[in-house]
Every structure is written in structure tokens, then in C-alpha cells.
Amino acid sequence: MLQRYALLQRISVMALKPHRLHNLADTTSLGVAKRPRTMATESSSSSMKDAFSQYADYLNNQNDKRERIVKASRDITMNSKKVIFQVHRMSKHNREEVLQKAEKDLAAVTDQFVARLVKELQGTDFWKLRRAYSPGIQEYVEAATFCKFCRTGTLLNLDEMNATLLPLSDPSLEPLQINVLDYLLGLADLTGELMRLAIGRISDGEVEFAENICKFVREIYRELTLVVPFMDDSNDMKTKMDTMLQSVMKIENACFSVHVRGSEYMPLLGSEDPTSFLLAVPSVDI
Template sequence: MGQKRSRDQAMDDGDGKPGQTTSPYVAMFEGFRKELDEHHDRRERIVKASRDITAVSKKIIFSLQRARNLGQSLPPFIVKSNTQYWETIEKQYRAVSADLQGLNVYRYDRQITGGNQEFVEALTFQHYLETQTLITYEEAKARVAAMGGEEGAVQLAPEDYVLGVFDMVGELMRFSISFMASNGKLPAGKTLQDSKAKEEPPEEQTGDKPETDEPVPAEAKEQQPRNALSDLRELRLRLEMFEPPPKSKFNEEVEKKMGVMRECVEKVEKALYSLTVRGQERPKGWMPDVKEDRWAEVESY
């Protein structure tokens, strides 16, 4: 009877509340619970930010598809409509920048990778439309880091950059096919003659110049503007040379996107064939019919 009373007294915490223990492990497990709660809350914030960045980046890409020039500044209406989207992306990165510091950069890389890839896709697509060049990893990394704000820079993994470039090929395919369906030719940068005409004064342009039958120099031919298909082929060549680490998650994702990337380039090649070869069989002034199979490659996108 005395032993039972002693056990009951040992279970009291001094306030007369039975059922509580003074075991030193309680505080330790309470600390574990707090850390797990913080981990889940942090993870949910990053997942939500990644989804929002993905959704807004898609809106930017959709707006960029309305551009009709290559190698030139974007039209003002596109810049105006996309300004709010870029601000939203910066706000989302700033909201989770504190959660993506130190070891958390690698702990939550799978949660932020979707947003990073979609952002890189939008960033590289806009950069290509404006300059007809591919933005470098260092430039994209600096752009993401600048959005972190005072809490710290958000890191852009090289894997996210590469996968974003793979996705950008699909958007360039859609842009090229839409351009061909509307203009009857591949999108290309400024011609050599146009760039020279802007540099020459008006009196030299209208003055009498002797006509010559000299062939076009080889250097002038090399300076002819690149079109979207030549750039797509160059991208395909470079991406096919890329060798990710074997037996890794990154390698699996690259293999999936590699097949899609090749299909996108082939679609532009087939569309150009349909436009060039089959299009010449039509009379002057003829407009393609969406129901005709031979124009399906151009009009189905």
C-alpha cells in the first residue's frame, strides 16, 4: 500500500496533477515536434510559392507568344501586361528567400525546382525574342538571386537552368509555327541590308550608285541573319552533347525532355517543308484551309 502511494506521489508534478512525468525525454521530443512543425510549414510555403511562380511564368510565356518580331524589343503592350507578372514572381521569391538559405537550399530543392524551371523558360524565351541569343546560366542565376531581397539570395541550380532551356525549345517551336502560318516564312532577325540602311545617311541611300555584277562576299553571306530553325538546330546539337550524371534523377528528366525537344525541332522542319514545297503548288493569293492535311503541320499549333 505504501509502495503504491509512493508511485502516485512520484507522478505528481508538484501542482497536484497526476498523470504527468518528469522524464528528461519529454523536452527532447517536444523539440523534435517543434522542428517537424517548422519543417512542414516551411515546405508548404515553398511548394505554394513554386506553384504560384509556375502559374505566373506561364502567363508571361503566353503573352510573349503574341510577339511578331525576332531580335527586337518587345512591343509596349506586351511589356506593360507582363510587368505585373514579373513583380508577382519577385514577391514570391522574396517570401521564401529566408526558407532557402544554408542547408535548406538542398533540403527543399525538389519543392522549388518546378517554379525555377518555369521561370527560366519564360526568362530565356523573352531574352531570345529580344536578342536572338540564349541567356547564360550566370545571367539567369543573378536574375533569380536579385529577387531574394534582404533575406538572402535564392539559388538557381544548374539542373533547373538546363531543364528550363529544354522547355523553352517547345515555346520557340510554337512561336515559329505561328509566325509561319501568319507570314509565310520563318522568323528571322534583321537582314544585313536593313542594318546597313540605318547606318547610311539619306543622301547616300538615294544617290546614284554604279551597278556592278560582283558576287556577294563570303563574309556578307556569313553575316546574313539567323532564322529560328537554324537556332533550334543549334540548340538541339548542343543539348544532345550534354551528358548528365548517370543513374540520377536529373538524368531521367533530361532523357524525357530530350525526346520532346527533338520532336519540337522536327515539327518546325516539317512545317517549313510544307510551307516551301507544298505551298508553291498553290495559285497566287491562295490561303490555306485548316481541313487540308498538307497544311496540318503549320495550322495545328
């Protein structure tokens, strides 16, 4: 009986020992596992906070830069329009005076407002902020090419325009260069101003000058019709092509009317003969 009792006691002890050892091992393993996990969580949380803070600062700086670029673009647009309006005041009597004033104003736009834009964009990816400054650059291209045509009757090309911007840039940084798309968009707007100039020159009797404008605008339209279909981002350009075609047709119709019915508008074309502007008949004193 005693032997049987001792055997049962020994079996119970042997059955209990693995459970105690297993529980002790589980407790130890949990304690060891919790400590590294807590430390890793704290370090990763701190690194995420630092990364988020840096990204927030980057976004704030980019927003501030964008606002400054938009302001510079608006100033370029406004002052370039003033240059264009100045050129439209030109006539055969004050041509040189008006062009000198317009070219001087254009140089001021370059030195003051375009230089500010160049300073903001240096060292950055120009395409990321292109939408912010593109309207001002297009207007600047329009004003510069307008002055060049009225002075020489030729087109100011993209390389010549970018050459004028190089002195404004820091040689150690990537300079701002006008891209082809903005140049072509500004060139499309130029045809509208040339149409207005041609109509004004016809009214002042400078029919030959208007005909030169007509040939020039027609050539621009013809060249762009060959280029635009192959452009990737050409939605704006396609819209302006329709407006450009209307400008070409208006200039052609005005020049054609002068040749066909020019005798009816002799006083309007600068004739010294005091005749009626309707049918070129002498005015009658009452």
C-alpha cells in the same frame, strides 16, 4: 560431554555468522545500487523527452515551411505561364507592345513571387526542399528565356538569371541560386514553346523568324545531347529530351514544307494577292 556440546555450539555460531554478514552485505548493496539507477533513469527520460519535443517542433516547422514553399512555387508557375501566353500573342504588327507587356509581367513575377520563395529558402539547405520549389523555378526559367529570345534572339544564360536574384536576398545569408539541373529542365521546356511560336510565325508569313527559331532549337538540342549522359539525376531530363527531339522535327518539317510547297500557301504567308489558299489560283467571283 559438556566440552563436546560447547564445541558444537561454537561451530554452529561460526557457520551462521558468514551467512548473516553475506545477507547484510547483499541488502546494503542492493539499496545503494537502486538509488543511483533510479536517478539516472529519471534524468535520461527527461533528456529524451526534451530531445523528442525539439525534434517534433523541427518537423512541424519544416512541414509548415514546405507548404509555404509549395504555395510560392505554384504562384510562380501560374504567373510564368501567363507571361508565356502573353508572348504567344505577338505578331509582326504588335511585337514591341506585346514584348514590353510580357517583360513587365515577368518583372512582377520576380519581385512578388520569386522574392517570397527566396525569403523562405534563405539560411536553409536548398537541396532538402528542391522538390517543393523546382516546378516553379523551371517554369520561371522557361518564361525568362522565352522573353529573352523573342527580344534579342539569344539565350539567357544561368549566370544572368542568378544575377537578377541576388538583389532579392539578404546579404548576410546565403542567397538562393537556380541550380544547373532546374535551368536545363526549364530550357528543355522552352523548346516546346519555341516550336509553337515557329508554327505561328510561319502562318503569319515570318518564315525567316521561324528559320531562326529552328536553328536555335536545333543548337540547344545538340548541346544537351552532349551534357545529359553525364548528369547524375537525369531521369527527368532524358524524358524531356525525347519531347525536345519531337519539337525540333516539327519545326524542321514546317520550314521544309514552306520552302518546297510555299507557292501553295502564299496567302497564308501574308501575301496581299486575293488568291485561293489551296493552290494559289485566283478566286472566282460567282
